[in-house]
Amino acid sequence: MPSSASAPASSQTTGSDYARLSQLITDAGLMARRPGYYTFRITAVAVLYAAGWAVFAVVGESWWTLGVAVFLALAFGQVALVAHDVAHRQVFRRRRPTEIAGRIAGAGIGMGYEWWQDKHTRHHANPNHEERDPDVAPDLLVWTAGQARAATGLPRLLGRAQAVLFFPLLLLEGLNLHVSGVRALRSPVVKRRVLEGVLMFGHIAAYLAVLLLVLPPGMALAFLAVHQALFGLYLGAIFAPNHKGMPTFSGDDRPDFLRRQVLTSRNVRGGRLTDLALGGLNHQIEHHLFPSMPSPALPRARPIVRRYCREMGVDYAETGLFASYKQALISLHRAGAPLRRR
Template sequence: MTTHTTSHPLPPHASGSDFARLSKKIADAGLMERRPGYYAVRIASVTALYAVGWTAFVLVGRSWWTLAVAAFLALVFGQVALLAHDVAHRQVFRLRGPSETAGRIAGACIGMGYGWWQDKHTRHHANPNHEGLDPDIAPDLLVWSQDQARAAKRLPRLIGRWQAFLFFPLLTLEGLNLHVSSARALANRSLKNRVLEGTLLFAHFAVYLTALFWVLSPGMAIAFLAVHQGLFGVYLGSIFAPNHKGMPILTGEDRPDFLRRQVLTSRNVRGGRFTDIALGGLNHQIEHHLFPSMPSPNLRKARPIVRRHCEELGVDYLETGLLTSWRQALISLHRAGAPIRDARVPA
């Protein structure tokens, strides 16, 4: 299933050299070099905002203004998640040890299992939008293709009928899903540093819930929890949904070369510096997928080089506005659910 055109036919010499030539252009431009100053400022800023948010939570206390603090902390949690993302890709630190330490600290701050998420995200990068290989389009509550819709049963089949209309409401559960999936992953004995990951995860839950019910009345605590986690989920979904949803889905042995596999399944989102901050640079998704260890502030500079290279190769390079990206994702979801709506037998 696809809502966009594919590239022109691959040339006879396809095509490991296509990416090699692009990689040399990027390296010659110095765009793979670390940006320690940038990340020092960004880490300090996000840390300060995190501290300000929880300080405000204590100072506001038992007032319904605490829900404004919950909304603010939802945005801060999203920024922490984006930092964890950059750390996991070794954009910040070159070595694995410092990267894992920083990533686990960031994960602990928002209740995310760093090891679980890193494994899942690595598999996504290797095979973006490949049905059966990309965990991000595995059928769960939603179906991402018409084949998945035909095989859907029970709740996914019920939701799949109108999933495009339910998508943003369901994103309010994404923060909770992040916590639950992180906890469930601890049952997997192949998970590295499982004891440490579990300790950090449940320490976060304990401190978070104790703070809520210690400072606030039970009703306010529950309201804070709902607003904070709901908006955190919507923010995460709004960051990641525009990147691949509605782009071509690969199946079976359909695995083009690396450059085409990354470019044709990814979408860029236009915008200025504010968009870069809000989306953590992931609005330059094509460049990020081609060069995942490139520091996020360099992605904007890489864009014209990558786009020109794709034009020379005849490879489609899609870039839209944010609202258009959401619209394309929702259209794709609606089309994916068509077999369920068209079925003659009830779910």
């Protein structure tokens, strides 16, 4: 059974519930491609990315360069969001341009494209499922009380205070992105290992070379620390509100597609600034129901999905940004409770 919130209704409904919603969305024209939007967005992000490195070169050997590190952390985060939309085929219909654009974006931030795509696809198929969703696998943290009781090593040590440690640990997420991509080169899920490796190691080599050519070693290390830490924090701040603290499943618990996606996801209210900062992923319910829907269409899909869920008696979770972080931290604290009793 789900570990929190409302359990899926044990009704006689099937995938037809999703089919009817899908028809409503299609009839509203929300699945149509948005080439103009993505041309502008990708161009703007590319300009910001290039401008950040240009300013870095101009500022040169100065501690003001740490301000550039902050800017580039945000730029890297926006590139990651573009890569996300590309991988979901929100931008291109065909596989080849999707793969080319995705690899370019991934190379720009040092991310293994095939590794991430495989991981994210498995997450979308079974969100918050303990055995099937890699995003809730016990790594450094535990996400459920059952994982806490079985924890050993670092998860057991950190789990006692994981709610307090959560945001500090996100400072390592940028580094983890690079390390995980490199480690995945040994995995069969990466089919084009040479290309994936060349792009990732090429990014690392170019990144370090630029830092050491422009800055003395100590200042270069400080830039790297600030840039990668804030990049990781930004990524974590984008993804943390989406599923943490929502129901989790295990074993054979697997409701139909509509309920599986809606009950495990949380929307974050906000305006255009929130949409920009979170790349549209604040409309997480709509995104999980329709992964290939262009992100600018998600706000228009929201009232349709919310009304349909209300009619079907399916809980539709929505809250503010800081409230979503609070709920995630409360859930982490509760999950670690068995470790505090040892």
